[in-house]
Amino acid sequence: MIEILLLIFGGMALGYLLRRNKQVIRVTERLIIWSIFLLLFLMGLSIGRDPIIVGSLPSLGLNALLISIAGITGSLVLALLLWKSFFRKKP
Amino acid sequence: MLLSLKILLFFAAGILLGHTGLLVFIPLGTDLGKYALYLLMFLVGISIGADSKSLLTIKKQGPRLFLLPLATVLGTFAGVLLITKLLPGISTREGLAVGAGFGYYSLSSIIISELHSETLGVTALLANIIREIITLLLAPLMVIVFSKLGPIAAAGATSMDTTLPIITAASGKEFAIIALAHGIILTILVPLLVTLILWM
Numbered sequence: 001m002i003e004i005l006l007l008i009f010g011g012m013a014l015g016y017l018l019r020r021n022k023q024v025i026r027v028t029e030r031l032i033i034w035s036i037f038l039l040l041f042l043m044g045l046s047i048g049r050d051p052i053i054v055g056s057l058p059s060l061g062l063n064a065l066l067i068s069i070a071g072i073t074g075s076l077v078l079a080l081l082l083w084k085s086f087f088r089k090k091p
Numbered sequence: 092m093l094l095s096l097k098i099l100l101f102f103a104a105g106i107l108l109g110h111t112g113l114l115v116f117i118p119l120g121t122d123l124g125k126y127a128l129y130l131l132m133f134l135v136g137i138s139i140g141a142d143s144k145s146l147l148t149i150k151k152q153g154p155r156l157f158l159l160p161l162a163t164v165l166g167t168f169a170g171v172l173l174i175t176k177l178l179p180g181i182s183t184r185e186g187l188a189v190g191a192g193f194g195y196y197s198l199s200s201i202i203i204s205e206l207h208s209e210t211l212g213v214t215a216l217l218a219n220i221i222r223e224i225i226t227l228l229l230a231p232l233m234v235i236v237f238s239k240l241g242p243i244a245a246a247g248a249t250s251m252d253t254t255l256p257i258i259t260a261a262s263g264k265e266f267a268i269i270a271l272a273h274g275i276i277l278t279i280l281v282p283l284l285v286t287l288i289l290w291m
Contacts, residue, residue, distance in 0.1 A: 004132050012136045018140075025137075036098060040105065041101040043216075049210070049215060073164045073166075074166035074221060076233060076237040076241050078166035079241050083239070
């Protein structure tokens with residue numbers, strides 16, 4: 001997993017050097033979108049082939065919903081605390 | 092929204108084609124996915140580094156700008172920590188990895204299914220899509236109960252694009268910059284935090 005972090009930071013350095021090259025940036029953004037399409041398609045393909053995962057989709061969905069609600073609620077509470085302690089007083 | 096829809100279509104098409112047994116000639120479970128992920132991470136790095144406008148937005152606003160992203164990260168982790176204590180099927184680390192998607196469902200689910208398991212990848216995909224949808228639906232209510240910062244924190248990484256219109260409508264135009272910077276910071280954090288959580 002260290003590879004992933006190195007690749008991101010290496011990419012950031014390269015991107016910073018190439019930041020004035022509009023062509024490179026445009027191509028990179030297209031490639032990102034198509035890699036995401038491809039990877040999620042492959043992920044779907046692999047899940048579709050696995051009857052155990054397909055069968056457990058409803059329970060995964062419930063877990064996902066609860067995790068999502070819990071994360072959102074926690075963020076909302078801290079955002080409110082931040083608002084009360086910092087933001088409200090500033091113009 | 093159109094892009095989200097396309098991403099979901101590709102995912103759904105994959106499930107259908109996999110389920111029907113078509114395309115069995117495509118080999119899965121090989122290193123193909125790993126290298127595709129490596130490529131994607133490198134590309135994401137380039138696009139972050141090359142985005143001088145976003146970096147300038149962050150720099151101009153100063154350190155105060157990091158407070159709200161920090162609240163979102165800590166709040167999400169606190170909420171997820173509590174809920175994973177109650178859910179039997181998922182460990183705290185797995186829950187935190189899912190939560191660290193902050194609504195960026197495409198990238199987080201790809202990383203998680205590659206580094207951990209497909210089951211958790213699907214959970215991440217669903218949980219983070221739900222985060223975006225809940226924010227889109229409830230932003231006006233969040234402003235009333237949790238202040239104008241509420242919908243921005245709830246939006247997570249999506250506050251810079253898909254949920255930005257509803258945030259500016261619900262919280263006001265003067266919060267657009269805060270929302271934009273918040274989304275940019277979290278978008279950068281997603282691949283880093285998800286990887287670190289699964290690694291530790």
